[in-house]
Amino acid sequence: MAKVVPGQPYDRSALILFGSETGNSEEVAQCLGDVVERLRFASKVCEMDAVELQPQNALHKATVIIFVISTTGLGDIPRNARKFWRNLLRKRLPPNCLSRVSFTTFGLGDSSYVQYAYPPSLSAACFAKQCGAFNWAARKLHKRLEQLAAKEIYPRGEADEQHHEGIDGTYLSWSADFGKRLLSLYPLPDGVEPIPPHVLLPPKYILQLVEEENLKDSSEYLEPEIKDSDPESGSLLGTDAAEGAAIQKTIALASASGKTTLSKSLQSPTTPPRSQPQSSVLATMTSPVSISISVPTLDHPLSSISTTLNSTPASSNLTPISPTSLQSSLAEPLRTGLKESVASVWSNPVAGLSTSTPALHQPSTIVKGKITNSVNLDANLLDRDPPVNQKVQLPGAQGPRVELLHTERMTADNHWQDVRQLTFRLPANAGRPMPGDILRVHPNNTPDAVAELICLNDWEAMAETKTVFKAAGSSFPDNMLLSPIRGLHPVNQTTLRELLTHNLDITAIPTRRFFGKISEWTNDPLHKTRLLDFANPARTEEYLDYAVRSRRSILEVLGDFPSVKIPWTYAADAFPFMQGRQYSICSGGDLTNDTQDPGFYHVQILVAIVKYQTVLQKIRRGLCTQYIESLEVGELAGVSFERGTAGIGSDPRRPAILIGAGTGIAPLRSLILERACTRLENEADRAKTVLFFGGRNQGADYFYQEEWKANRALLTVFPAFSRDQREKYYVQDALRAEGKLVWEMVEGGASVWLCGSSGGMPRRVRAALLGILGFHGRMSREEAEKLLAEMVKNRLFTQETW
């Protein structure tokens, strides 16, 4: 078992700042954190919005800064980087204000967004040159940093999800070369080597057992810079300022003196004395039975963790791993392809990225928009006693909750797909929901899954004991920067079981980084070798076959490798944090009002329940939709509200062409209802609303057809069902068939919305639109392209695909 070697700064530090909408950039940032730590940099990974531009802060003290940012919407900055971006754009910033900053950027994007995107600040010529909105956020950030005199120490990297190897297709070679560049710029002192890949890096967060009195005054240790008074920053998922403060409390130190006591129940005679040398071995896998814990002190937060697990090493009973492939297209969408080709000499073979599928959008997601506050739903709700049921509630009942009023299956009973409409009761203090707004659903792990994980890791003895998160200490020069824990509900003290239930994503598909980590916690040589294979970027196919194509969960992997025993103190570091899933609202207009109580609004979402089978034969279910499926009417659900596109397209005086397939109807219905209920002084001003809807069968998944009939005067619908006749017929075919009408509406200034799956549909719809502009509008290809780009620029074209 390798010894823990804490990061040794040697006067070098790296700040890794990410802007991430669905978690991919965050994962890249964590991987880069590992890369630099192995090069002996003190590192800190945090959201961009957690950092201020002030002269004396970490931004100016770090030896290097790596910005990792995705592009969202159509050329937009992710919401947890918008405050930082706005600050960077301030006109009164001195032109050389970042002259002490050495940086590089790594962008995450999708080249399919080249097509329509035309970021507002760009001229047509520039647009053509710059390939539309592809990686637009990273490009403009990089450019702005240089304008402010920051020094580029390594060229920008740009990952493309369309690459056949996904993000890894760019990331792996880029990070390997970047590492070499760092070593050449900042050579290590004689006799000091990079931390080798087989040595476990210190954790970012550790768990401690605490007695209640240790927590009482935890607020006095809050780290000033993570306090975020900007209500728009939304840096903490689904939280407002108060909730953010609570999160800060969560990560606040339990004891300034490092005097952290063990829960009495766990203080066994085998507990080592506190004076024990801090560099004790992390875990001795071969040792028998007892649990002994020495608690980290502030000075040496990591080196003192000493856990002797009751682990009898399992014999090598690894389940045979055969290449597998997905049998169903119903799997939650794979946003990130992954693969690996480059393994550099110095680099950590586990440093490559892996899929970040768990953080993905679910159907009905809208992530586009200018205004994206997270709103605390209702303080009063938090005081209510949750209904008694089998499900474990959010710890401390502090997470945002809303009441589920109604749920309804929207597909025919005999249809293979279960699509549900859920109606929630939203406190009015969140503001009136508008088309384009989002509900984020925060799921739970099931009690069974949690129990299984606890059992697999032999954590039964401490599972019910109060614990506290502690951001692991760091030699980072600016100690103000403690990264907020994204996606963590504010729990001041919680048990390990509660944490696993509400906060840690134990059913995510494991990343390569996860395999690298857990390989440290087995003493079975065969298991270790296999785990390191999966972590090795040079053996991507094995990882893909074992973990991704078969959609194995972290829990299943731990079941396959029973010799792995994760020290419980590492739980918060080993597992990803659970992030809520976003759903665009499908309600609007009069449906929004609560006729019984003006203190509330009603909000609906449309959710396709994710259930599928891989060649492993096991039925797989989406974590979030499983939670949604289990919700009962009247129950308070973990849901937060976020602003989206600010009602673009809801003005009934402007014609609207709405194109949607499947659950992509959600934001379109919201628009239709909003437009219909908006009263006009002169009804003659009301413009056409035309919906092109794509489904499989009229009898199975023609959502809201009764409503459309009732609204016939205000809405024209052209449905396209692919499976109702021999010849496949899709929305793009319906568009072509109504080409003349479409052209007339575009000519009349219509706004166009395109919503649904990001597969081939958006590309085909775009081709159809270009054809219509060419044929009916008599435009050349170039003119048609330019018109579409102009529409994007003027926010007359909105694409919400996932």
Ligand SMILES: Cc1cc2nc3c(=O)[nH]c(=O)nc-3n(C[C@H](O)[C@H](O)[C@H](O)COP(=O)(O)O)c2cc1C
């Ligand atoms: C709703 C949505 C909009 C997107 N818009 C763009 C875009 O305009 N340009 C681009 O290059 N990529 C775009 N992408 C691709 C993302 O940048 C890419 O999926 C990235 O891996 C997401 O990283 P994140 O999880 O850190 O946000 C978009 C993705 C989604 C889901």
